[in-house]
Amino acid sequence: MAFLSRLKQGFGNTFSFFGDSWAELKKVRWPSRKELTSYSAVVLITVIVVTIYFWLLDIGISELVQLIV
Missing domain, CATH: 1.20.5 (Single alpha-helices involved in coiled-coils or other helix-helix interfaces)
Structure with missing residues (x-):
């Protein structure tokens, strides 16, 4: 069970990273x-x-x- 919770947390951090990156790209002045x-x-x-x-x-x-x- 601990392995699955760590795996879920890792994917959550990955999705959070991409979401934050997308939000920052919207702020860029091209x-x-x-x-x-x-x-x-x-x-x-x-x-x-x-x-x-x-x-x-x-x-x-x-x-x-x-x-x-």
Whole structure:
């Protein structure tokens, strides 16, 4: 009997978690299409800039290692 009560309590906590999560999602202010587009552009530009930075850094370090070796 103790096992069944623990099992029931565990499922109750799971259902409570999903119910609370759904309630919190209703409170979220979702971005408009214009905001989403501008945020996505900022992220893509940032990723491209950081990628180029590390690519150049990698080339520089590789050249230094080649000179040392």
